[in-house]
Amino acid sequence: MTATHTDTWRRYAVCADPDIDPDLFFPERGKNATKAKAICTTCPARQACLDAAMAEEADIGWRYGIRGGLSANERARLAGKRVVRPRPIVHGSPGGANAHYERGEKPCDICRVAWAEYRRTRRAQLTVVA
Ligand code: SF4
Numbered sequence: 001m002t003a004t005h006t007d008t009w010r011r012y013a014v015c016a017d018p019d020i021d022p023d024l025f026f027p028e029r030g031k032n033a034t035k036a037k038a039i040c041t042t043c044p045a046r047q048a049c050l051d052a053a054m055a056e057e058a059d060i061g062w063r064y065g066i067r068g069g070l071s072a073n074e075r076a077r078l079a080g081k082r083v084v085r086p087r088p089i090v091h092g093s094p095g096g097a098n099a100h101y102e103r104g105e106k107p108c109d110i111c112r113v114a115w116a117e118y119r120r121t122r123r124a125q126l127t128v129v130a
């Protein structure tokens with residue numbers, strides 16, 4: 001296996017969904033990013049996305065836009081006190097699916113089912129808010 005989880009997380013990126021407006025992740029100055037951040041909270045790739053942003057931006061500087069649920073300012077602050085928080089896996093829950101992804105592994109069957117259900121619910125809620 002040559003691909004690492006640093007490559008594969010992108011497959012699970014919720015913001016890659018063609019139904020999601022990419023501009024949400026680049027709010028105009030002064031507008032808030034609540035909606036994009038809400039989407040990130042539903043994203044199984046969130047931790048990997050954030051890790052990638054932190055690794056990349058530590059070298060090139062903090063980029064405008066929401067990545068891994070955080071704004072550029074928030075990521076810059078995080079860089080000062082980065083903490084790795086391995087979470088216990090509660091199988092059969094959306095959080096369990098996240099915990100699998102955070103470890104760079106695919107979720108087990110019951111976590112995948114729980115995640116799919118959670119995502120459907122969250123998407124329905126986001127649609128109502130819009
Ligand atoms: S955490 Fe947010 S920005 Fe990162 S892949 Fe998921 S939806 Fe996209």
Ligand SMILES: [Zn+2]
Binds near residue numbers: 092096108111
């Ligand atoms: Zn599991």
